[in-house]
Amino acid sequence: MPISPNQGSTGGGTTVTITGTNLTGTTAVTFGSKPATAVTNVSPTEVTAVSPSGSGTVGVTVTTPGGTSNPVSFFYVGAPFKSSLSPTSGTSAGGNTVTIAGTGLSTATSVSFGANAVTPTVVSDSQITAVVPAGATAGPVSVSVTTAGGTNNGLSYTYIDAPTITGLTPTSGPTSGGTAVTITGTNLDSTNQVTFGGTVAPFSVINATTVSAVTPPGTAGAVDVTLSNPAGTATDAGAFTYVAGPGI
Secondary structure, three states: OOEEOOEEEOOOOOEEEEEOOOOOOOOEEEEOOEEOEEEEEEEOOEEEEEOOOOOOEEEEEEEEOOEEOOOEEEEEEOOOEEEEEEOOEEEOOOOOEEEEEEEOOOOOOEEEEOOEEEOOEEEEOOEEEEEOOOOOOOEEEEEEEEEOOEEEEEEEEEEEOOOEEEEEEOOEEEOOOOOEEEEEEEOOOOOOEEEEOOEEEOEEEEEOOEEEEEOOOOOOEEEEEEEEEOOEEEEEEEEEEEEOOOOO
16 A cells, blocks of 8 residues: 655644545544544545644555555654755856755755746755746745745845946056055945956955945056956956056
């Protein structure tokens, strides 16, 4: 007498289908010592029921006017616990893979990023991976994991749009570097790198539209300025000009 699924939440509420023979007139389904709810005799070979709360492994039996069946095993599974998610941000287009660590993840069937759900890859009971779906808008969304034991949330993932550069002030400085430059644009609050002519520059994020950077040493002439975040890179071609000092 098979039962499907053969596992569910310790809180109950799992709808199971029991197949067998001579099931007409089913009067009760029990999980261990507890009666199931919403018992439906679908046909002489099929019964559905909703599991009560429980723990561990219990025997499920079906009772008809002809007697009580042999028990089949049903496994109660606790709700998952998530301890971390990495990375915690990415482009609004989605497509990058995140790793979720925790416990009770071996039966994971769904990971939701806000309103969008994807099917994860189970690595082990303590780790799953998921490909992030596209986000509706930039910003944080809650991340929830659904397993046979239930659904657990509490983690957050942030969708990020690629940056743009709209201006620099000043636009020139000495080849020795050390010029404080204000870069304006959009989606700059998650900036993780600024370069002048391919050389990495120290920077500070002021807000979503402003970053302050200090030019590294360079050679005389115009160079590209690039600014990157986890969603992409913006380039302002020839935006800064290194000026050579006077010689006598």
